[in-house]
Each structure stands twice: as structure tokens, then as C-alpha cells.
Amino acid sequence: MALHIYDTLSRKKQLFKPIDKNVKMFVCGPTVYDSTHIGHAKTYISSDVMARWIRYHGYDLTMLINITDVDDKIIKRAADENTKPIDIARKYEAQFKHCMVRIGITNVDRYERAHDHIKEIKNQVIRLLENGSAYITETGIYYDINMFKDYGKLSGQNPEELSRHRIEPDRTKRSPHDFSIWKRTPKGSDPSWAFDADIRIGEGITAERLMGEGSEQVAKASDGLISISMYGRPGWHIEDTAIAEKYLGVQYDIHGGGLDLIFPHHECEIAQMESVSGKRPMVRYWVHTGLLTVDGKKMSKSLKNFTTVDSLLKLYTGETLRMTFINAHYRSPIDFSMKTMDQSKAQLDRLYGSLETLRSAKELDMDDMEKEISAALKEFEESMDDDFNTPGAIKAIFEIAASINRRAPLGISRSSKERAERAIMDIAGVLGILTGEGRDLKLTEAQKALIEERNMARKSGDYKTSDRIRDQLASQGIAIDDTKDGQKARKI
Numbered sequence: 001m002a003l004h005i006y007d008t009l010s011r012k013k014q015l016f017k018p019i020d021k022n023v024k025m026f027v028c029g030p031t032v033y034d035s036t037h038i039g040h041a042k043t044y045i046s047s048d049v050m051a052r053w054i055r056y057h058g059y060d061l062t063m064l065i066n067i068t069d070v071d072d073k074i075i076k077r078a079a080d081e082n083t084k085p086i087d088i089a090r091k092y093e094a095q096f097k098h099c100m101v102r103i104g105i106t107n108v109d110r111y112e113r114a115h116d117h118i119k120e121i122k123n124q125v126i127r128l129l130e131n132g133s134a135y136i137t138e139t140g141i142y143y144d145i146n147m148f149k150d151y152g153k154l155s156g157q158n159p160e161e162l163s164r165h166r167i168e169p170d171r172t173k174r175s176p177h178d179f180s181i182w183k184r185t186p187k188g189s190d191p192s193w194a195f196d197a198d199i200r201i202g203e204g205i206t207a208e209r210l211m212g213e214g215s216e217q218v219a220k221a222s223d224g225l226i227s228i229s230m231y232g233r234p235g236w237h238i239e240d241t242a243i244a245e246k247y248l249g250v251q252y253d254i255h256g257g258g259l260d261l262i263f264p265h266h267e268c269e270i271a272q273m274e275s276v277s278g279k280r281p282m283v284r285y286w287v288h289t290g291l292l293t294v295d296g297k298k299m300s301k302s303l304k305n306f307t308t309v310d311s312l313l314k315l316y317t318g319e320t321l322r323m324t325f326i327n328a329h330y331r332s333p334i335d336f337s338m339k340t341m342d343q344s345k346a347q348l349d350r351l352y353g354s355l356e357t358l359r360s361a362k363e364l365d366m367d368d369m370e371k372e373i374s375a376a377l378k379e380f381e382e383s384m385d386d387d388f389n390t391p392g393a394i395k396a397i398f399e400i401a402a403s404i405n406r407r408a409p410l411g412i413s414r415s416s417k418e419r420a421e422r423a424i425m426d427i428a429g430v431l432g433i434l435t436g437e438g439r440d441l442k443l444t445e446a447q448k449a450l451i452e453e454r455n456m457a458r459k460s461g462d463y464k465t466s467d468r469i470r471d472q473l474a475s476q477g478i479a480i481d482d483t484k485d486g487q488k489a490r491k492i
């Protein structure tokens with residue numbers, strides 16, 4: 001048994017062989033200019049399950065999600081709302097992280113913002129200029145895709161196909177697919193940073209190569225140096241590679257994101273990073289999550305089917321949303337609807353029901369549930385090893401549940417009970433479900449007796465005893481609210 005991952009670059013399932021025992025994984029994070037929507041949730045839930053499965057295999061794993069907090073969309077939103085870009089970015093970043101916790105994504109090792117890595121970004125821009133992969137114009141600094149013969153390899157497009165894509169218009173670019181790595185802005189525009197650098201010319205890196213249209217406004221060539229001085233902000237793609245290089249190195253194991261990021265974003269990341277480092281491949285496995293539609297249509301604000309995680313979590317638990325996404329393979333497209341959420345909720349109810357049935361089934365001296373549990377665990381592990389096939393894992397967990405439901409009326413042995421519960425919780429732990437979220441509090445007989453005792457104490461005015469019992473219950477994770485209908489227990 002060994003993990004195989006479908007790699008977008010080679011278009012094959014590949015045996016998972018990390019560079020070393022500490023697996024390094026980068027997932028493209030959100031541009032924080034608007035509410036976290038279910039498309040984000042799909043990508044990060046899929047990535048989270050991958051991370052959990054790799055850890056289950058015994059690897060250490062560092063998972064990094066970057067926060068794109070310097071971007072034209074943020075600047076535009078701030079202008080629309082008459083506020084500062086940084087305020088928009090921080091507001092939606094906080095909301096994003098809050099949503100991540102609510103959908104069970106609690107073990108991201110690092111969230112890193114572009115804002116905090118301007119030094120590293122400039123450093124990559126400088127190295128791209130130094131090796132002749134980039135050039136300066138009056139509107140900023142551009143990556144020259146003609147210097148990278150592999151451009152298009154990830155998306156599998158030849159130059160002719162590439163030319164059909166919409167491109168960033170800028171009349172100073174040498175070719176249409178060149179992309180901005182540093183955008184020049186007027187001094188004082190928000191956000192902007194000074195970019196000052198001296199690039200040595202010679203050895204094939206000529207002034208003609210580096211100095212593009214109108215570049216004399218921001219750069220001067222003299223004494224074998226090109227001195228650049230301008231204000232501006234980073235381009236999108238270089239934010240990611242600069243952050244990845246700092247924490248994961250110039251080559252690492254897994255890079256993930258939505259399918260829509262393959263072109264141009266990931267194509268550009270490869271070009272930049274491999275040009276900077278001279279090493280390839282930049283990553284061993286490119287994993288892309290399938291697209292999401294809502295009620296059969298692409299999600300958009302104009303179609304009124306734009307579903308935020310916040311709005312959905314008013315109606316359902318986070319694990320219901322997880323269940324909805326892991327019911328399909330991460331690479332498959334998903335058509336989301338409230339009906340799929342209701343089906344997921346029913347599935348979770350059935351699993352919780354089977355756990356209850358298991359716990360309350362009368363104990364037998366002997367039974368042979370062992371075989372069924374082992375077969376289900378094997379199916380679970382083989383499915384997950386097959387490119388994180390979560391539908392197979394769900395099938396396995398339901399096989400254990402079915403076996404419990406079938407046997408419970410006759411009784412189940414103590415060892416089978418323990419083993420079945422552990423198997424279910426192991427699978428659930430990888431999928432991030434059955435966390436007990438939103439479930440009614442189950443009180444033990446002793447706890448029920450304590451609550452009754454407190455009730456009596458309060459009635460007789462013995463508040464000392466009543467407070468003592470409240471503290472005792474609190475230490476067991478139970479809060480007591482005194483309402484007009486009497487005492488109500490809830491989880492803390």
C-alpha cells in the first residue's frame with residue numbers, strides 16, 4: 001500500500017515520494033476582498049483532508065496557505081467603500097480564518113501575508129532582472145515569457161492556444177503573455193513601496209535586454225549598472241513564489257489550489273521560481289480541486305447564487321459542509337445545492353445513530369465483527385491511497401455502520417465495540433467529520449443526578465451547594481443556564 005497522487009503536470013497518478021520526511025505543502029490562499037464562499041471551502045477542505053491523510057501515513061507535514069492581501073480587487077473595494085485597502089484586507093482575512101476553523105481546518109501551520117513579505121518579493125524581482133528573465137518599462141517590471149521555454153507546460157498549451165486567452169493589457173510589454181511582477185504606481189498611492197535596486201549588466205545581460213519601453217523614466221544605465229528607482233506594488237504571482245521560497249524552499253512537495261488557477265497563475269509561478277532557482281521541478285505534485293457550480297450554474301453575485309460560508313453555517317454545521325464536499329472526489333466538479341446539504345446531514349445523522357446503537361448494544365461474550373472491521377479499514381486505506389478517494393472512505397465507514405446496525409439486536413462483544421468505534425473515529429478523523437458539532441449534549445446518569453441535586457438546592461435557597469455543583473459540572477465541560485423554564489445544560 002502506498003499513496004499515489006494525481007499530478008496535473010505529468011497528467012498521471014504518481015507514487016508519493018516526498019523530498020524528505022517533512023512534507024511541504026503550499027495551497028494558494030484567498031484574495032481577501034470579499035466574504036469566504038463555498039468555492040474556497042471546497043478547495044481548503046480537500047487540501048485539509050490530503051494533509052490529514054499524509055500525516056496519517058506518519059509523515060510530518062508543513063502546510064502553508066498564503067493570504068493575498070495586496071491586490072487590485074482589494075484596492076478597488078476600498079475605493080468603493082471609501083476606506084483603506086489594509087482595512088478591507090484585514091477584515092476579510094479575519095473572516096476567512098474564522099470560517100476555516102468552523103469547517104474544521106484547524107491545522108494549517110502557517111498563514112502568510114504578501115504584506116509581510118515585500119522584502120522577499122523585491123528580492124525575487126531583482127534576481128529575475130539579474131538573470132535576464134525580466135525587463136523594466138515605464139509601467140513596472142515584467143517577466144519575459146520568451147525566456148522560459150517551458151511556459152504552458154502545466155496547462156498543456158502551445159503558444160497558439162495561449163494567444164487565445166485574455167491577457168493583462170499593457171502597451172509596454174514585449175509580448176502579450178509577459179506578466180507583471182512589479183507594478184509601478186505613483187509615489188504615495190496606497191499601498192505602495194519604494195523599489196530601489198542596482199542591477200549589474202554584462203555576461204549576456206545587456207542594457208537592451210533589461211531596459212524596455214519608457215524605462216528611462218525609472219532606471220538609468222551607467223558604469224555597468226542599471227539603477228532602478230520607482231514606487232509600486234507586487235504582481236499577484238510573485239507574492240506566492242516569494243512566500244513559498246522563504247518557508248518551503250525553492251523546491252517542495254505539493255502545490256494545491258483550484259483548477260481555475262492552473263492558467264495563468266500556476267504557470268507563472270513555475271516560470272518565476274524555476275528561473276530564479278535554476279532548479280526544476282519547482283514542486284513534485286500539482287494538485288487541483290475540481291470546479292464548483294451552484295444549482296447547475298457558475299457561482300456569481302449577479303446570478304444570486306453566491307453562497308458564503310457564513311450564511312450556510314447559519315443553517316448547517318461545518319461538518320455537514322465537509323461531508324458534502326468529500327462525498328465527491330476532490331478533482332470532480334460538484335454541483336452544490338441545499339438538497340446535497342440535506343443529504344449530507346442525513347448521512348451524518350445515520351453515522352451518529354450507528355455510534356449510539358453501538359454504545360448501547362448489549363454485550364456478547366463473543367462475536368466475529370473483527371473481519372468486517374478489518375475489511376472496511378483496508379478499503380478505507382486503499383481508497384485514500386488512491387489519490388485521496390474520499391467517496392471510497394465514506395463507503396468504508398458506512399460498511400462498519402451497517403455491520404453495527406445488523407448485529408446490535410443480537411449483541412456485540414466488548415472488544416468489537418471498542419474496535420468498531422475506534423475504526424469509525426479513525427476514518428472520521430481523516431475526513432474531519434463526527435466531531436460532535438451541533439449534537440445534543442449527552443449527560444451521564446451521575447450528571448443528571450447532580451443537576452437535579454442543584455435544582456433542589458436552589459429551591460431551598462442553598463446557593464452555596466448550588467454554586468458548588470455548577471463548578472463541578474463546569475469542570476466536566478457542562479454549563480448550566482438558569483432559565484424561566486428551569487435549568488438548561490449545554491456544552492462549554
Ligand SMILES: [Zn+2]
Nearest residue numbers: 028029240265
Ligand atoms: Zn497562488
